[in-house]
Amino acid sequence: MLLRLPMSKTFLFLAWAALLFILQTSWLGPASGYRTIHIFLIFVCYLGITQEPATGLPAALLLGVLTDTFSGGSFGMFLILYLLAYLVGFSAGKKVYLQSVLYRVGAVLAMDVSFRLLLLNLLRVLEDAPVTDVTRVLPGILATALMSPVCFWVFDASLNRLEMLTHAGRAKPRARG
């Protein structure tokens, strides 16, 4: 049975979240310290900018839960941060024109800077972590921003493909009998 488009989108983004999680924990993640590309944040930004809560929010929350489950921090921290990132992206997407690549890169950059600063402060408050030199996180922020157009393009392409498939499925005439 063919799923309705919003539900298909929800499942598509959940699958993307799972795939990105696997990538982050295996290929992209280890040994890079603060310099890793923050691919989860790019994805959550994309969801916030382009998707309604019904289709985008479950994937953002799934990423938060998975990150919390597998990381050594307090449970719920990443869940709240990704939820916040989604909501900020969503409201920014409604008010600001974010359809061009450059604006999207800018949005990811701003979001990543805010995310990392917020997280660093949270860690300082919750876990008494030492103050981190901001210059150490800059390479990661820049890499994330530069990588975001490629990621956005890939997410867009998968979404377009899904829409094409869904419309093609709908256009088929019903079999009689």
Place this chain on the structure above:
Amino acid sequence: MCAFCFLGMAAAIAYKEREQGRLGVIQFLSMEAAAPVQQGFDRLTRKLVGIWESYIMLVNVDRENRELREQIRRLKHEINSYREESLENRRLRELLDFKRRVDTLMIPAEVVGRDPSDWYRSIIIDKGSRSHVRKDMAVVSYEGIVGRVISASPNYAKILLILDRNSAVSAVIQRTRARSILSGTGENYCLLKYVAPSEDVRVGDAVISSGLNGIFPKGLLLGAVVRVDYRPGELFQTIRVAPAVDVYTLEEVMVLLGPPHADPLRITPHAPQITDE
């Protein structure tokens, strides 16, 4: 009558020539005429047969080539898997050797997941509370200390690595026996804290666990000093330590279940406490 005489003479001549090993005229003429044609056909036939055989051979060679390529691919795969098994075997052998040296109950576990965030240093192993893994148990490898268990589900456990900012292990500099705390930084090195300026610490000094915090057995290797800094007026030296275990390439670890009462430097080749899962 004449004809019969002629035939009789011809037969007599032919018989005589055969007796002498020479060809008759007819045979001579027919042979000289037919032989070049036959030779030509023979050459042509040979060429055709040659071409056909070459073609067939090429087809066979091509098939054989494909089969050999397939065989090479399979053998390469086999070699690779043997190499992998050999490496695994070596690691497990070293773990077993480590098990014999450390006089405590332990179970082997496999690393099945890593921290997805940049902010913590933790791993997931495939043994949990069903295998009696509990919070604050030490996790080690044959190279040294890996970290400690911070939470366990029935089948999995989360390990906080010594590199994590929240990690602190009571340590001793092996050469001087100076006590300190090895603290994680979140980066790829740890810091040895609270070492007085009067202590003689050199690059390359081994740092081992002191056994004081009740989690890690005494004498397990934590790492080696890679940098020593001291600015006059400061209370303590700033000492960087590179962990003994490369936590990013770690595949198998041991969870210490029993009390850390033993000195691992004491070799006990047939320790009866060793248990396997």
